[in-house]
Amino acid sequence: MSIVGKSITRIDAEEKVTGATRYGGDLYEKGMLHVKVLRAEHAFAEIVSIDTSAALALPGVCGVYTAKDVGGTNRHGLIRRDQPVLADTMVRYKGDPVAIVVAENDDVAREALRLIQVEYKPLKPIHTFEEALAPDAPKLHPEGNLMGGKRIRKGDAERALREECEIVVEDTIETQTVDHAFLDLESGCALYDGDMLTIWVSGQWVHEERRLVALALGLPVEKVRIIQPATGGAFGGREDLSIQCFVGLAALKHPGHKVYLRYSRAESMAARHKRHALRIHYTMGAKRDGRLVAAKVTVWSDEGAYASTGIAVMRKASSHCTGPYRVPHVWADVYGVHTNNNPTGAMRGFGAAQLAIAYEGMLDRLAQELGMDRVEIRRRNVLRHGEPITTNQIITEATAGECLDRALLQFAKGIDPSVGDDLAAAQRVWESRSYATRAPWLRRGYGVSVVCFGLGYGDAFPDAARARVRFNERNELEVYTGAVEVGQGLLTMVVQVAAEALGIEPERVRVFAADTHLTPEAGSSSATRQTYFTGSAVKLACDELRERLLDVAETYFGVHPFEIKISNGILTKVGDSGKRMEIDELLSEARRRGVSLETQALFKPRTIRERDEDGLSPRAFVTYLFGSHICQVLVDTETGEVRIERHIAAHDVGKAINPELVIGQIQGGVTQGIGMALMEEVIYGSDGRILNAGFTDYILPSVRDVPNIEAVIVEHEDPTGPFGAHGVGEPPLIGATPAVLGAIHDAIGVPIRRIPATPERVWRTIMQAKAEGKWQDVDPRWERDVKR
């Protein structure tokens, strides 16, 4: 292959580097009307009345709108439509929108917000599982505060734990609420021309956003057009609607005027959904030789005020609860609980990330109890080809073990470059890894993780991508896809797949993406799915065009089409470079013959629903991705500070369409995973307000907190993906967090049960170990290795 597998420069690189790219916030033009949102004063309250008269009387205010001004259902939500565009009877979290102001300028709009009088009847806000499930707890929604659940029943875990297991470990692990923290704040504009409502706001799935906006605002779906501006990061944070309905409503009320809205960082954090905080109670049982036998997992999930994608996150959590390991008996219950915290929904890792922290943490506990090496216990349990994963789907190509080997080789090469590809030598380097540090209170630790990830929506949810391709009059290939580029490099992937499939130069490909009126639906840029789905749709469409062209070329070459090669825009006969034809010539000939140079393709692989009674399915996901990380940390046991010294991430991506972009995705995911392991945490006050709604106190990793991430690309071609590719988006985050936490556990000898592992939490964990007599002032491994 001449284009796939090459790190061509991303097609938007120049405009991004020069600052020419226009993100949503850059769409502001003089004369646009300003929209601002009034948010709830209470985390939980009934709305008694809203008086907008004083705000309306303010000069410069063009309009103030509340729920009664919303023409449609006034509801949105990706799975359940339970979230009001503007709160009508009740507010359920501090970020709930109550009214919008449309004004001539920003200051007036801000002042008008202060003049809106809302009378509330406050209720006692619910922030914990216990408060939500108390018998007399006020209900957030009519169905009650238990939003839903998901279960796995495979084998008989309870009996196996009792009778078959020779060792059982049990613990409760709590994960935190995490913010997506993308840089490009929610912003954009809208225009209603009397017929069509056009919205320029970044989401992750333009066609779904169009449906949701049309329903909520009461418009026929074809009268809404969504155009995605350039987008600076999404990570799941743009899956739910953000400002689309606010600018849409404002535009509808002021036809002919463009309206504009841009959140501040504080508003972005206060309004947006978050990653689910989970409480995971995990019991894992094994034989003395380390072979896993049974897992019993109970998960409580903070769903916040609205459903968002919570149900799907619960499914992903349950279906990934034993990761890439062979566990014959699995019992899992996942419960989603409404609270008056921010709604929780999609974020990179989607439930699988939190569960990876749990199963990897439990494996480390088992290894510790058994006195077994943490690589060894994983080797004994990772799935082999043809074995069933948690939900009983047979994994024909289970490359988890291969990823672990590759990570180990990379680890060893960093210490002894002569290891090369000798796995036995790498294993020896691993076994003699050093715990020596400058002082006994500085402890080193090594963490290992092996993770899996089911790609796509799975579970029988319709999952499809379409793409349209055509050669235009200048003989450029136009590719139309509804998929959104959110910064991951989707447009470049599309160019490479199309150019490779047709044998043309990448410069000849023009991509038109993410405009509901120009491009066919491609599903969301989420679930690590677009390389696989849109890549496949683009390839299928290009393959069809290629066949048509070869039909034409065959009469010129006088040979069977499979003997004709197209490469770099030139056709040749295989094995005979003498006869050649330029693609431009071929296209002219095709046009002369009336051959259509436009076509469209659909890629829609099927998945099978997980059965309600046991959560099992022969094909819950179209394909599985595997990865393995090794992390080396230094812990200052006096302060609890953790420094990451090395981080290795090996991922089977099927085939790297663009290796540089794959490495970028791995490094980005690992960085986010490090943030989740060590510092990122949304903190709520007792009134439900986010106390750290800004980057001063919502701590993201800085360049000093992230080492040079050693990305290892494993290519085990997936026959079902385009050119063997499947995807890479989420697994690097999923693998990183448990590897970091495992390394801290290794360093201090006790696990961190609640994350992030801030210096204070690590220090408290050490203090507790001291109090329980589980602490040695000098680690024997340190003494041994310092002398060495």
Add this chain to the structure above:
Amino acid sequence: MFIQPTTLIEALEAKRQFGSAAAFLAGGTDLVVLINHGRMPARVFIDLSHIEGLSQIQCFAADQCADDPLTRDFDAAKVFVCGPTTTFAQLARLPVRALAEAARSVGGPQIRNRGTIAGNLATASPAGDGSTALLALDGRVEVQNLYGSRVIALREFFLDYRKTALAPDEMIVRVAFPATWLTGWRKLGKRGAMNISTVCCAVGISDSRRVHIAFGSVGPYPLRAEQTANYLTEALRGDPAAFGDPAVQKHAVELAQAEVRPIDDFRASADYRRAMSGTLLQKVMRQLAEELTPTTSAIV
């Protein structure tokens, strides 16, 4: 209102006129953040960037200092005097370790290029890294109004949370601190850069071996730990290797933990801050032990 004086006198006149309604704008690393958050910190901004010579650093030998109340009797062979808008980037290059390391730990490069020494002192944040280092250097400021100037020792400068001894018509015009003291610094935060102190600790040892200790983020303003400092001064006089002595370290840690006044907030608990005040002091003592008696083995 935005005033842009070109002389110090004009700046002081404006401050005289508007008093506490006016704020001096230097690097803007605090004021502009507040403005961006919609909390207007003042009605009038007096921009200092057009006044020449406010960011100079000079070094004086002790014999040149005798006549100046700002610089005399520092117990140091040399004294640095900085203009008020000397930036953290400038401070980071000075051969005074505690101050240079503190300056290097503030914000990112952009903030260090903008943020100033007088701004750090006047904003009086409990977490002010520069202020904490200067307190351990027993630094002084010269403040001036239209009618004259006075010198304030920094140990008397911070009065309460975000409250200083500056009068509404006064401006910090010079900052002085010893250039030859042995100093140490350790900061604890939640990440490696762009880091707000959870606790920070600075230690200064004068040329005649008097010890000064300051902590940030463990009280309403940066604190000096006088009793701990007195104890260590005595210990050091008795034994030049005292800083490396675990028993001395232990006692100093206990004294320091009793002297700090931390609170619980969402950044850290009071318990942790108290414990870490001692731990950081111990770490700085280990650093300094090596330099006080170079035979001790250095492990920090």
